[in-house]
Amino acid sequence: MFEKNLEIGFLLDFYGDVLSERKRTVLDYYYNDDLSLAEIAEEIGISRQGVRELIKKSADELLFYEEKLGLARRFREAEEQARHLLEMMETARVDGEIRDAARRLMETVKG
């Protein structure tokens, strides 16, 4: 058994739409619905070993995108920075209109 990589679930939300439907489905079953290999095998009608290989291949595809583009990391960083900025603004009682603008920015960068 390979270890479940929580990062994959995150990358699936981020890049999942460029995968084929079959790959997306199998990763979704495994990482989001927490089905076992045997359950997924029964669900999509291939062998347990086939499921294992398909998960590996699909996860590698997600990792390839993030390694090349790093966009998930950048969005996550922007979200943290926006959260920190909002906290500072709250403490300093910055004008409400400016805080609203920061909140809208936060929504845009949130995954």
Added chain:
Amino acid sequence: MFEKNLEIGFLLDFYGDVLSERKRTVLDYYYNDDLSLAEIAEEIGISRQGVRELIKKSADELLFYEEKLGLARRFREAEEQARHLLEMMETARVDGEIRDAARRLMETVKG
């Protein structure tokens, strides 16, 4: 001749690293260096028609990514929002430390 699509140059900066080197090179020659099809043909040693097809195929790949993921659009929107936020902060003379935090966020979302 197909029309030059300025959006492609932008998407190339954004998603170019997931293309093969050949595709990235040909788009770079065409959209960034503004070489003609004939010049690119000579440069990489294929026919003019081959270049045309390669550009079309590579550009379609970029458009596919943006259609599926919409990340370039989201980054651009975040950048505009961050710029607007910084302007508002400047006008309202918001505390320098908070403005620095907003500037760092701006750097993260800038293309």
